[in-house]
Amino acid sequence: MRHLLLFSLFLLIISPLAPAKDAPKVFAHYMPWYSTKEVSGHWGYHWTMDHYDPDSIRWDGRREAASHDYPLIGLYDSRDPVALEYQVQQMKLAGIDGVIIDWYGIRDFRDYAALHESTQMLLPILKRANMQFSICYEDQSIKHMVSSDNLPEEEVLAHGKEVMRWMEENWFQDKSYLKIDGRPVLLVFGPQHFSASEWEELLAVSETSPLFYTLPHLAEASPDKAVFGWPPVVGGKSVNSAEWTKNLVSLYERETPAIAVAFPGFQDIYRQAGLHDSYGFISDRDGATFRETLDLAWKSGSPVVQVTTWNDYGEGTVVEPTWKLGYRYLEMLQERVDTEFEPRDLRLPAQLYRLRKQQGNTPDLQQVSDALLSGDLAPARKILTQAEQEARKEPAFFFEEDTEKNSRYRLFRNIPYREGEARCHLDLYYPSGGKPYSTVVWFHGGGISKGNKSIPVPLRNKGVAVISANYRLSPFVEAPVYIEDAAAAVAWTLKNIGNYGGGSPESVFVSGHSAGGYLASMIGLDPQWLEAEGCKTEDLAGIIPFSGHTITHFTVRKEMGIGGKQPVIDSFAPLFHVRKEAPPLLLITGDRELELLGRYEENAYFWRMMQEVGHPDTTLRELEGFDHGKMPEPAFPLLLQFMKSHSSH
Numbered sequence: 001m002r003h004l005l006l007f008s009l010f011l012l013i014i015s016p017l018a019p020a021k022d023a024p025k026v027f028a029h030y031m032p033w034y035s036t037k038e039v040s041g042h043w044g045y046h047w048t049m050d051h052y053d054p055d056s057i058r059w060d061g062r063r064e065a066a067s068h069d070y071p072l073i074g075l076y077d078s079r080d081p082v083a084l085e086y087q088v089q090q091m092k093l094a095g096i097d098g099v100i101i102d103w104y105g106i107r108d109f110r111d112y113a114a115l116h117e118s119t120q121m122l123l124p125i126l127k128r129a130n131m132q133f134s135i136c137y138e139d140q141s142i143k144h145m146v147s148s149d150n151l152p153e154e155e156v157l158a159h160g161k162e163v164m165r166w167m168e169e170n171w172f173q174d175k176s177y178l179k180i181d182g183r184p185v186l187l188v189f190g191p192q193h194f195s196a197s198e199w200e201e202l203l204a205v206s207e208t209s210p211l212f213y214t215l216p217h218l219a220e221a222s223p224d225k226a227v228f229g230w231p232p233v234v235g236g237k238s239v240n241s242a243e244w245t246k247n248l249v250s251l252y253e254r255e256t257p258a259i260a261v262a263f264p265g266f267q268d269i270y271r272q273a274g275l276h277d278s279y280g281f282i283s284d285r286d287g288a289t290f291r292e293t294l295d296l297a298w299k300s301g302s303p304v305v306q307v308t309t310w311n312d313y314g315e316g317t318v319v320e321p322t323w324k325l326g327y328r329y330l331e332m333l334q335e336r337v338d339t340e341f342e343p344r345d346l347r348l349p350a351q352l353y354r355l356r357k358q359q360g361n362t363p364d365l366q367q368v369s370d371a372l373l374s375g376d377l378a379p380a381r382k383i384l385t386q387a388e389q390e391a392r393k394e395p396a397f398f399f400e401e402d403t404e405k406n407s408r409y410r411l412f413r414n415i416p417y418r419e420g421e422a423r424c425h426l427d428l429y430y431p432s433g434g435k436p437y438s439t440v441v442w443f444h445g446g447g448i449s450k451g452n453k454s455i456p457v458p459l460r461n462k463g464v465a466v467i468s469a470n471y472r473l474s475p476f477v478e479a480p481v482y483i484e485d486a487a488a489a490v491a492w493t494l495k496n497i498g499n500y501g502g503g504s505p506e507s508v509f510v511s512g513h514s515a516g517g518y519l520a521s522m523i524g525l526d527p528q529w530l531e532a533e534g535c536k537t538e539d540l541a542g543i544i545p546f547s548g549h550t551i552t553h554f555t556v557r558k559e560m561g562i563g564g565k566q567p568v569i570d571s572f573a574p575l576f577h578v579r580k581e582a583p584p585l586l587l588i589t590g591d592r593e594l595e596l597l598g599r600y601e602e603n604a605y606f607w608r609m610m611q612e613v614g615h616p617d618t619t620l621r622e623l624e625g626f627d628h629g630k631m632p633e634p635a636f637p638l639l640l641q642f643m644k645s646h647s648s649h
Contacts, residue, residue, distance in 0.1 A: 092373060
C-alpha cells in the first residue's frame with residue numbers, strides 16, 4: 001500500500017488544482033429516511049432492508065441493522081425532533097455549513113411522503129442553527145412510480161413540472177437555501193429517468209434558474225454539464241487510493257462546474273442483505289481516505305464541498321458519530337474548517353440526547369438544545385452538569401434497548417478517568433442495594449482502531465458491577481498510549497469502586513473482547529502500567545481475556561511497520577510477561593478452526609508457558625462452534641462463574 005500512498009501524494013503535488021480564493025462551504029449529504037418503532041410505529045426499510053431484525057439485540061447492546069456500523073446514539077427516527085436536533089447540533093459544532101438533503105419528491109408512494117415530512121421537520125432546526133440547505137432530487141422515484149402503476153407514463157413530465165414548481169414556491173427563494181451567484185443549487189442523483197431535453201423543460205418552470213448538477217458519468221443528461229463528486233465505485237470492484245485520487249483530480253480539472261466531494265470510504269451492505277451485488281469497496285484506511293479526499297476537495301476551487309455522506313448506513317459512507325469510529329470524521333472536519341469549537345464540544349449533543357430520552361424534554365434541556373444550536377456552549381455545559389448530577393440521584397438505570405427501568409441498579413455515564421482527554425471516559429453500572437459485589441472492568445474490541453464502550457447485556461442484572469471504558473485509538477496515538485489509558489481506567493476503579501454501594505477494591509476483575517482482551521492481559525501481566533498509576537497487578541482479583549492476542553498486537557506491529565502475519569513477541573506481548581505471581585487467569589477463545597489467524601494457538605501456548613513458570617491458576621477454554629465475533633455470548637457465563645469463584649466475599 002505504501003507505493004499507492006506515494007502515488008496519491010505525487011498526484012496531489014503535480015495536479016494543477018487551484019486553491020480556492022475563499023474557504024468553500026461544507027455541506028453534508030443527508031438521508032431523511034430512517035424509521036423506528038418508538039416514533040413511527042415500525043422499523044423502516046433502511047434499518048431492515050427486509051433482511052435484518054432490529055428487535056434482535058446483540059450481546060453488546062446494539063440492535064441488528066442493515067449496516068456495517070451503528071449510530072453512536074442507537075437506531076433513530078428521521079421524524080424524531082430530538083434526534084434531528086442532535087444531528088444538527090453535531091454538524092454545527094463540527095463546522096458544517098449546511099445539508100444537501102436526499103429527496104424523493106412530494107408524492108405519497110412507498111416511504112416518499114415520510115421522507116418529505118422528515119425533510120420539512122429538519123429545515124426549521126437548520127435555520128435555528130443558522131445553517132443552509134439544498135436538495136438532491138432522486139428522479140429514480142419516477143421510474144419506480146411508473147413501474148408500480150402509481151404514475152401513468154403520459155403524466156410523467158407533468159408530474160416533474162409539479163415537483164419543480166413545488167420546490168420553486170417553497171424552497172428556491174428561501175434565504176437559507178444554498179445559492180451560488182444568486183442561483184439556487186439543485187442536485188439530481190442521476191439523472192436516472194429524465195433526458196437532457198426533458199430536464200431543460202423542467203428547469204424552465206423555475207423563475208430562479210437553478211444551477212443544475214448531476215453525477216459525473218451522467219453529465220450528458222445535464223443541460224449545463226455541471227457535476228458533483230461521489231465515491232467512484234462501480235462493478236463491485238475494490239477501488240484503491242491511486243484510482244480514486246485520479247478520478248477526483250480529473251473531476252476537478254473539468255471545464256464545467258463541479259461540486260467537490262469528501263468521503264470516508266465505501267462499504268455497502270447490499271450483498272449481505274440479499275438485495276443485489278455490492279457496488280464496490282473503498283477502504284477507509286483508518287481515516288486517511290477522508291482526510292485525503294477532503295484535502296483534494298479543499299484545493300479544487302469549488303465553492304462547495306459535499307461530504308458524502310452524513311448518514312447513509314446502507315453504503316457505509318457515514319461521518320456522523322458511530323459506534324466503531326466515534327467522532328473521528330467530525331474531529332477531522334474541525335481541523336480543516338478552523339471552527340471555534342473543540343473535539344470535547346462534539347460530545348455535548350449526545351450527552352443531551354441521552355438525557356432527553358431519559359428524563360423527557362424538560363425546559364432546562366430544551367434550553368441546552370437551543371444553546372447548542374446557537375453555538376453558545378457555556379450555559380449548555382452548566383445545565384448539562386446540573387442535569388447529570390440530578391440523574392445520578394435516581395435509583396434507576398436506562399438503556400435504549402430496555403423495555404422498562406430497573407430500580408436495583410444505577411448507571412453513571414461518561415465519568416472522566418483522565419482529565420482533558422475526550423475518549424478517556426468510563427460508564428459505571430452497579431447494584432444499588434448496598435450488599436457486597438464484585439466488579440469487572442470491560443474493554444471493547446475493534447483492533448485498537450475502532451470501537452466504543454458498552455455495558456454487555458449478559459452482565460446486566462447479574463449482581464456484579466461493570467465498568468466499561470473507552471481508550472484512545474490508533475492511528476491517532478501509538479503504543480503504549482492505549483495501554484496506559486486502560487491501566488488508568490483500572491486504577492480509577494481500584495481507587496473509587498469502594499465509594500459506590502458495596503463495591504470492594506479486593507474484588508476487581510479485568511476483561512474485554514479481542515483488542516480489549518489484549519489490553520486486559522497487558523495490564524494484568526506487565527506490572528509497570530498499574531504501578532505508574534499507583535496500583536499493583538496483585539490488586540486484581542483476576543484477568544479474563546476474550547479471544548485476545550498473547551503475541552504483540554497486530555496494530556502495535558503495524559505501527560512498527562511489521563505485517564499482520566509476522567508474529568512478534570516483545571515487551572508489548574502478554575507472552576513476554578509470563579510469571580508465577582500474575583493474578584488468576586481465565587483464557588477464552590472461539591473455535592480454533594473459526595477464530596482469527598492463530599488466536600486459539602496463541603492462547604494455548606500462553607497457557608502452557610504459565611504452567612511452565614508455575615502459575616497456580618490459569619485456565620484455557622475453547623468454545624467450539626463459535627467464531628471470533630460470536631464467541632463472547634457463551635463466554636460471559638464463564639466469566640461470571642470465574643468472578644464468583646475468585647471473589648473475596
